[in-house]
Amino acid sequence: MGFLDINNVTKSYGSVEVLHKVDIQVQEGEFLVLVGPSGCGKSTLLNMIAGLEGITSGEIVIKDRVVNDVQPSKRNIAMVFQSYALYPNMTVGQNITFGLEMQGTPKAERDAAMADVAKLLQIEDLLKRKPGQLSGGQRQRVAMGRALVRDPDVFLFDEPLSNLDAKLRVDMRTEIKKLHQKLGTTIVYVTHDQIEAMTLSTRIAVMYNGYVQQLGTPKEIYDNPANLFVATFMGSPAMNVLPSKLVEMNGALHAQIQGADGQDVHLRIEDAPEAYRAFVGKDVVFGIRPEAITDPEGADRNARNIQALSNLVSVTEPAGADTFVSTTLSGKDCVARMRADADVHPGRPFEFAVNMDKAVLFDPKTENRIA
Amino acid sequence: MAATDPMLSGGADFRTRLQNWLPKIVLAPSLAVMVIFVYGFIAFTVYLSFTDSRMLPSYGFVGFENYSDLFQIRTWDTAVTNLAIFASLYIVICTIIGLMLAILLDQKIRGEGFLRPIFLYPMALSFIVTGTAWKWMLDPAIGLENTMHLWGWESFEFNWIKDGDMAIYTIVIAAVWQSSGFVMAMFLAGLRGIDNEILKAAQMDGASNFQLYRRIILPQLRPAFLSAFVILSHLAIKSYDLVIALTGGGPGNATALPATFMYSYTFTRNQMGIGASSAVIMLMTIAAIMVPYLYAELREKK
Amino acid sequence: MAMASSDNAVRSSNFTRALIYLVLILFALFYLLPFGIMLVNSLKPLEEITGGNMIALPQNWTIAPWLSAWSTAQIGVQPTGLRPYFINSIVMAVPAVAISTFVGALNGYVLTKWHFRGATWIFGLLLFSCFIPFQIVLIPMARILGILNISGTAYGLILVHVVYGIGFSTLYFRNYYAVFPTELVRAAQIDGAGFFQIFWRIMLPSSGPIIAVCCIWQFTNIWNDFLFGASFASGGSAPMTVALNNLVNSSTGVREYNVHFAGAIMAAGPTLLVYIVAGRYFVRGLMAGSVKG
Numbered sequence: 028m029g030f031l032d033i034n035n036v037t038k039s040y041g042s043v044e045v046l047h048k049v050d051i052q053v054q055e056g057e058f059l060v061l062v063g064p065s066g067c068g069k070s071t072l073l074n075m076i077a078g079l080e081g082i083t084s085g086e087i088v089i090k091d092r093v094v095n096d097v098q099p100s101k102r103n104i105a106m107v108f109q110s111y112a113l114y115p116n117m118t119v120g121q122n123i124t125f126g127l128e129m130q131g132t133p134k135a136e137r138d139a140a141m142a143d144v145a146k147l148l149q150i151e152d153l154l155k156r157k158p159g160q161l162s163g164g165q166r167q168r169v170a171m172g173r174a175l176v177r178d179p180d181v182f183l184f185d186e187p188l189s190n191l192d193a194k195l196r197v198d199m200r201t202e203i204k205k206l207h208q209k210l211g212t213t214i215v216y217v218t219h220d221q222i223e224a225m226t227l228s229t230r231i232a233v234m235y236n237g238y239v240q241q242l243g244t245p246k247e248i249y250d251n252p253a254n255l256f257v258a259t260f261m262g263s264p265a266m267n268v269l270p271s272k273l274v275e276m277n278g279a280l281h282a283q284i285q286g287a288d289g290q291d292v293h294l295r296i297e298d299a300p301e302a303y304r305a306f307v308g309k310d311v312v313f314g315i316r317p318e319a320i321t322d323p324e325g326a327d328r329n330a331r332n333i334q335a336l337s338n339l340v341s342v343t344e345p346a347g348a349d350t351f352v353s354t355t356l357s358g359k360d361c362v363a364r365m366r367a368d369a370d371v372h373p374g375r376p377f378e379f380a381v382n383m384d385k386a387v388l389f390d391p392k393t394e395n396r397i398a
Numbered sequence: 399m400a401a402t403d404p405m406l407s408g409g410a411d412f413r414t415r416l417q418n419w420l421p422k423i424v425l426a427p428s429l430a431v432m433v434i435f436v437y438g439f440i441a442f443t444v445y446l447s448f449t450d451s452r453m454l455p456s457y458g459f460v461g462f463e464n465y466s467d468l469f470q471i472r473t474w475d476t477a478v479t480n481l482a483i484f485a486s487l488y489i490v491i492c493t494i495i496g497l498m499l500a501i502l503l504d505q506k507i508r509g510e511g512f513l514r515p516i517f518l519y520p521m522a523l524s525f526i527v528t529g530t531a532w533k534w535m536l537d538p539a540i541g542l543e544n545t546m547h548l549w550g551w552e553s554f555e556f557n558w559i560k561d562g563d564m565a566i567y568t569i570v571i572a573a574v575w576q577s578s579g580f581v582m583a584m585f586l587a588g589l590r591g592i593d594n595e596i597l598k599a600a601q602m603d604g605a606s607n608f609q610l611y612r613r614i615i616l617p618q619l620r621p622a623f624l625s626a627f628v629i630l631s632h633l634a635i636k637s638y639d640l641v642i643a644l645t646g647g648g649p650g651n652a653t654a655l656p657a658t659f660m661y662s663y664t665f666t667r668n669q670m671g672i673g674a675s676s677a678v679i680m681l682m683t684i685a686a687i688m689v690p691y692l693y694a695e696l697r698e699k700k
Numbered sequence: 701m702a703m704a705s706s707d708n709a710v711r712s713s714n715f716t717r718a719l720i721y722l723v724l725i726l727f728a729l730f731y732l733l734p735f736g737i738m739l740v741n742s743l744k745p746l747e748e749i750t751g752g753n754m755i756a757l758p759q760n761w762t763i764a765p766w767l768s769a770w771s772t773a774q775i776g777v778q779p780t781g782l783r784p785y786f787i788n789s790i791v792m793a794v795p796a797v798a799i800s801t802f803v804g805a806l807n808g809y810v811l812t813k814w815h816f817r818g819a820t821w822i823f824g825l826l827l828f829s830c831f832i833p834f835q836i837v838l839i840p841m842a843r844i845l846g847i848l849n850i851s852g853t854a855y856g857l858i859l860v861h862v863v864y865g866i867g868f869s870t871l872y873f874r875n876y877y878a879v880f881p882t883e884l885v886r887a888a889q890i891d892g893a894g895f896f897q898i899f900w901r902i903m904l905p906s907s908g909p910i911i912a913v914c915c916i917w918q919f920t921n922i923w924n925d926f927l928f929g930a931s932f933a934s935g936g937s938a939p940m941t942v943a944l945n946n947l948v949n950s951s952t953g954v955r956e957y958n959v960h961f962a963g964a965i966m967a968a969g970p971t972l973l974v975y976i977v978a979g980r981y982f983v984r985g986l987m988a989g990s991v992k993g
Contacts, residue, residue, distance in 0.1 A: 079886050098414050100892030112887035116905035125901075126891035173887075420895040421814035428807050428866055429822060435844075435863045436829040439837040446839060455843065499727060502720050515979055516728045519735075522975035523968045524924035526941045530948050530964040531734040534741075534957055540749055548753045579731065636833045639926035643945055657927075660835045665931070670839060677835040688831045696824050 030055040030213055031076070031181050036085035038071055046071055046237045048085070053181075053230075058207050058214045062224035063234035064260070069217045070185060072234075076215060077106050077183050090180055100129065105174035106183040109190060111166045113158035113173075120145075120154040123172045144176045164195050171206070184216040188223065200226060221261045225249065233257045252387065255312060255394040264317050264364070269357040271313035273306045273388065282313045282386065287339040287355045294381055297332045302397050303388065311397065312389040317351065319385035320363035322371065326380040336379045340371050354379070440681065447675035453668040464675040473651045474676065477659040480566050484655065485634035487570045488577070492630055493623070495574065496581025501611065503582070504589045514586075517579035525576065529643025532572040533559070562652035565645055569637075569653055572644055577633065581626050588622035589615065628691050632684050656680050735968075742766065742961035749957045765958035769966060773959050774950060775943050776935060782963050784936065785943035789923055789970075791854050792939055796861035797918040803862070804869020804914060805907065809899055811870070812877040813885045823874060830867035837864075838931055845932055852934050860932060861922045868921075869914050876910040877903065912981045920971045940967045 029052035038046040046068045053059050061069040074080040076087055078099035086093050094102045105126075113122050123144060124137040132140075145151045148168045158166060167187065174182055187203075188196045204227055207214055218224055224231050225245045233240045233248060233256075241253035252258035258266045272283040274293070280303055281293040294313075296303070319327075326333050341360075342353040345367065352363040352371050363379060371377050388397045447465070450458040468474050499517060503510055520528065535541045538557040546554035558564035592615060600614045638657035645653040647662070656676055664673025741749050742765050744758040771781035807826070811819050841860060842851070850856040880903070888898045904911075929939040938946070944967045948960045 074886075077886075077890060079889065096411075096414065098417070098892075099886075099890045104890065106887065106890050108883040108887060110881055110883050112881060112883035114884060114888070114902055116902075125888070125893075129892035129897065173891075417894055421810040422816065424806050424895075425810045425822070428803060428826070428870070431863055431866065432826055432829055435837065435841070436832065437825070439840040440832070442840040443836050455839070495727075499724070502724055505717070505720055507720070507724065513724055513728055515976075516731050518979070519972065519975060520731060522920055522971045522979075524926065524941050524944075524971070526924075526926050526945050527964045527968045528734075530944065530960060531738050533948070534960070535734055535737060535754070540754055540957065542754075545753050545755055575731065575734065632831050636835075638835075639924075639941070642926065642930075643948070646949060657833065657835055661838075661927075661931075664839060674839060677833065677838070680833040681836045684831060684833055685828075688828060692824060692827055696820055696827075 029053050030057070030090060031215070032086070032088040033072070033076070034086040034088065036072070036075065036087060037083050038068070038075060038080065039083045044083075044237065046075075049239055051232055051239065051242060053213060053215065055213055056211045058216065058227055058229045060224040060228035060231045061215065061217045061234055062221055062231055062261075063219065063240075065219060067234040068237040069219075069234045073106075073183055073185055073215060073217045076181070077104055078102050100126070103177075103180045104183055105177045105179040105181075106185065107170045107174050107187045109186040111158075111170040111187075111190075113166055113169055115158055117157070118154065119150065119156055119158065119161070119169050119172075122158065122169060123154075123176050126173065126177050140176050141172075144172045147175065148172050163191050164199065167191065167199055171203075175210075180213065182212055182214045184214065184218075186218055187216075189218070189220070203227060222263065225261070231261075233260060235260070250385070251396065251398070252314075253396055255314075255389050258314050258387070258389070258396075262316060264351065264362045266314050266316050267320075267356075267359070267361045268389070269313045269315075269359055269361060270391075271311050271357060271388075273303060273309060273311050275307050280307065282311070282388070284313060284357045286337075287341075292336055292338075292356075294334045294336065294383060294386070295332065296383060296386070300398050306388070306390070306397060310391050312391050312394075313357075314387040314389060314396075315361075315381065316385055317362045317364040319382040320361070321380050321382070322365050322369040323378060323380045325366045325369060327382050327384075330382045330384050332383040334381045334383050336381050337376055338379060340373050340375055340377045343371050343373050352377070443674045444678055446671060447678045449671055451670035451674065453670065455670060460671070464671040465679075468672055468675050468679075471672070473654055474656075474659055476651055477654040477656045480653060481635065481655050483566055484570055484573070484637070485631060487567070488573050488634050489627060489630045491570065491574045492578045492581045493626055495578040496626065497585050497619075499578070499582040500585035500589055503586060514583075517582050519579070520576045521580045523576065525637075525639035526643045528572055528576045529640050532568065532575070533644050536568050536571075559645065560649060562649050565649060565653045569641060569644055573634075573637065573640055576640075577630065581630070584622050584626050584629075585619060588619045592618050624691070628687060631687050635680055635684050735965075738961040738964055742958050742965060744958055746954070746956055746958055765956070766962040766966075768956070769947070769959045769962040773947055773956070773963065776946050776950075778936070782940065782943055782947065782966055785938055785940045786966065788854065788933075788937060788943075789940040792857045792861070793919055793922045796858045796865065796922050797915055799858070800862045800865035800869045800918050801911060801914045803866055804871075805873045805904065805911070806899070807866070807870040808873025808875075808877045809903055811874050812880070813882060813898075813903075814895075823870070826867045826870050828867075829864070830871065834864065834927055838927075842932065851932065852937050854937065856932055857928060857939065860928050861918075861925065864928075865918050865922065869918060872910055872914045872917070873907070876907065880906065909981065912978055916974055916978055916981060919974055923971050 031053040033049055033051040033053075036046065036049045037044060049072060051059070061072060063069050071080060075082050078094065078097060082095050086095060088094065089102055089104070113119075114125065117125065120141055123141050127137045127140060141154070142151075145154055148171060150165065150168050150172060153161060153165055153169065158169065161169065170187070184203075188199055191199060200223060207227075216223075216227060228245055230243065231245055231248050232242045235256050241248055241257045243251075248257060248261055252261065252266070255268060259268060269284050274281050274283045276293060280296040280299045282296060284292050284294070286292045321327075323335070338354045338356065340352055340354055344351040344353075348367060350365045350367055350369055350371065352365055352369075354361050354363065354377070365371065389395065390397055446455055448459055448461060450456055450460050450463075503514065507513065536556070536559040538544065538555075538560065543554060543556045546556075559568045596614060597610065600610050605613065636657060637655055638661065641647055641653055641655055641658050647654045647658045657680065660673050660676040660680065663669040663676065737754055740757060741754060743761055743763065744752075745760055745762055745764075748756075748759060769781060770783050772779055773781050775782065775785065811823050845851040845856045845859075848856075848859075850859065884902055885898055888902050893901060923939075924941060925939070926941045926945065929942040930945075933939060933942065944963050947963050
């Protein structure tokens with residue numbers, strides 16, 4: 028049993044089931060991120076935890092109490108909304124203490140609580156202003172203040188950074204992470220931004236089409252994606268997924284892909300999992316992250332199995348710290364991530380170094396990772 | 399449509415369940431009032447139109463007799479003809495004037511803020527006031543005709559309001575005066591809603607001003623045209639006050655409209671059954687216009 | 701609402717611009733003329749109207765027609781002037797506007813923020829009720845008012861105007877609240893506010909503009925109503941519009957045009973005043989009210 032248990036929860040609108048048997052146990056102090064493209068059901072799930080939407084079947088349990096029939100305000104949760112949802116007619120101070128006022132907390136206590144939160148978030152001098160007079164970042168802080176002041180068991184965040192500009196978004200991200208480390212609260216955080224998910228979370232639930240595709244730590248999700256969707260959704264640029272064939276040559280397994288010149292290329296796989304055996308001679312999808320394809324000098328020194336691959340460079344995109352290099356493999360665009368000073372030129376062949384330790388294979392039929 | 403869905407299942411406590419029922423409880427009185435006073439009354443009037451009611455409602459069923467009688471009555475014939483003349487002229491002229499004024503006002507006019515309220519204020523007035531004003535202005539003895547005579551144009555004649563064949567057009571004049579500013583406002587809002595970059599792009603493409611309006615702007619005002627049509631047509635069918643104040647339906651019955659017909663047959667001539675059947679026909683005419691429009695509007699929103 | 705001057709890309713020459721101004725000014729005169737003539741002639745002695753030019757300014761200025769219209773003119777059978785009827789209209793319009801606006805606000809709130817199955821249908825039915833020809837309800841309404849024993853009273857007219865005003869007031873508030881962020885309602889729910897607390901503390905304080913629009917619209921409609929007033933209020937309880945019509949169309953005696961004009965301006969006064977004070981909202985409301993469902 029966790030601190031917040033989502034037990035086999037489903038949600039239907041009429042006959043349409045939009046969430047299918049979601050089962051997640053969140054421990055106290057965890058930072059769980061629900062990530063997925065729009066329409067995947069992540070916000071619906073968050074609203075169900077909040078009590079803003081009914082639960083069709085299953086249970087949501089907060090601190091050993093089933094809250095299915097408990098009103099939002101009685102669940103001891105707090106929520107930060109995408110639009111911040113600050114009451115426009117109230118001052119910042121009134122916004123922060125409105126929840127306490129509704130619970131009948133005496134004014135002196137409310138003011139004390141407000142002062143603490145304002146200090147923590149450094150918004151003391153904004154308390155008398157109306158939300159309309161605040162900048163985006165300030166509103167974001169006030170919205171967090173309103174959540175913090177209630178000292179809830181669980182914080183819910185619904186895409187709280189998506190209305191901020193790029194720079195502020197990064198700053199606020201750091202700030203939320205600091206706050207979590209400082210207060211040790213339990214957080215469920217919804218975002219469609221996989222970078223936010225990776226940086227903030229202790230665990231990630233990747234959602235798609237109303238299913239949790241994979242639940243795990245950021246590292247697990249990134250290194251061992253459960254299926255093609257997770258593999259391509261998490262990480263930027265996305266993982267390269269190439270049609271391929273698993274073949275056995277010279278007593279070792281090889282992924283056979285097609286070079287830009289139409290010739291087959293074989294990449295040797297070492298320490299292949301037992302499950303690979305069943306796919307020998309069959310089509311598979313070969314997945315490799317851009318940073319696992321480099322120039323030979325830039326290859327990971329700790330890698331045990333680096334395979335050379337010579338292919339024509341189609342495009343180079345310098346991006347400051349890195350240079351992204353495109354090349355065509357198995358008829359698809361494949362991106363490699365290199366050091367800025369790598370000596371690559373479009374239109375010329377280049378010797379790529381492929382770190383096969385990081386390569387994964389997927390079953391093209393089920394789209395699940397073969398492991 | 400985004401909205402809260404707090405429907406919690408059976409096990410909730412009383413307060414929680416009360417909260418879930420409150421919205422419906424709050425809406426219920428309005429719903430009841432509407433069901434009784436609008437749709438119930440409509441049903442009752444429809445029913446009366448099939449009875450032999452005269453001064454008071456009576457419940458002798460006569461089938462379609464009232465309707466067949468109705469179409470035999472000369473005044474009803476006049477009223478329907480008048481409505482056709484009035485409604486078509488009213489709608490067309492209001493639309494033309496409204497659109498023209500809106501386009502002209504949209505040419506970065508200095509003093510727009512001054513002119514716009516002048517065009518619009520008539521619609522704040524009661525039709526009775528409008529009728530009173532125009533009644534005397536069009537009166538040959540003291541109004542326009544008299545003024546022209548005093549200014550030396552002795553042969554000027556403008557006595558439509560006293561002329562059975564022309565009186566209906568005086569109602570058009572007064573009604574256009576009252577409503578065209580409102581139509582202007584609707585078109586102006588439509589014009590202001592058009593993306594300026596589209597206009598700039600069209601100019602880059604070499605469109606002249608005329609082409610710009612004909613090819614780019616007017617087609618985008620379709621919703622405004624539709625709204626104007628719907629609103630003007632339902633106003634025209636409901637027109638009652640203006641006729642009463644301006645001509646009293648006269649001379650004779652020359653300016654009778656269905657609305658005045660219904661009133662006089664029901665309340666002064668004690669032919670309630672016939673009055674009810676004329677009201678039903680008015681309702682059906684409006685419904686024929688409004689129902690498809692509202693249906694489309696509401697469906698679009700979903 | 702895009703009433704503010706926008707950066708229109710269309711340009712035209714000096715000659716066309718002069719023409720544009722000319723047309724606009726002619727139309728302004730067309731709209732101003734009837735009211736101007738009423739005003740000018742309401743300040744003339746009667747002989748100057750019957751024997752003179754309606755456009756000319758008065759030679760002998762007088763406010764006698766105004767005094768007469770207000771307190772001594774013959775309305776129906778009583779020489780009471782329009783004053784009691786003016787009061788009737790106020791007594792009728794103010795509560796009717798207040799009640800229908802309040803009910804409309806609650807309905808709009810329920811229909812947008814507590815959406816439930818069938819809500820669109822209910823709204824469609826309400827919306828259609830805005831456009832029915834009221835002739836269709838006159839007969840049963842007269843019966844009901846008789847049964848309730850409020851026929852010919854202010855209560856009767858207040859009831860009628862509230863009943864047939866709810867459709868429009870609901871339309872206004874629904875359209876306004878439809879774009880009011882639902883997240884605010886959700887935040888308030890999490891903060892522990894109930895149905896009415898959310899309405900009073902969150903929705904209403906942000907509804908100033910639409911309350912103004914709705915009140916103006918309802919006031920204009922109710923004040924200017926003639927059909928219900930003529931049908932359900934008789935004699936001394938008639939509203940201003942009915943009294944004015946009686947004054948103008950009474951067939952006995954000399955036609956006192958100047959008094960009629962003064963009376964007409966009095967009847968127009970309150971709505972014109974509202975229009976001048978809050979006309980901008982009025983226009984905006986009409987836009988929203990133009991059935992953008």
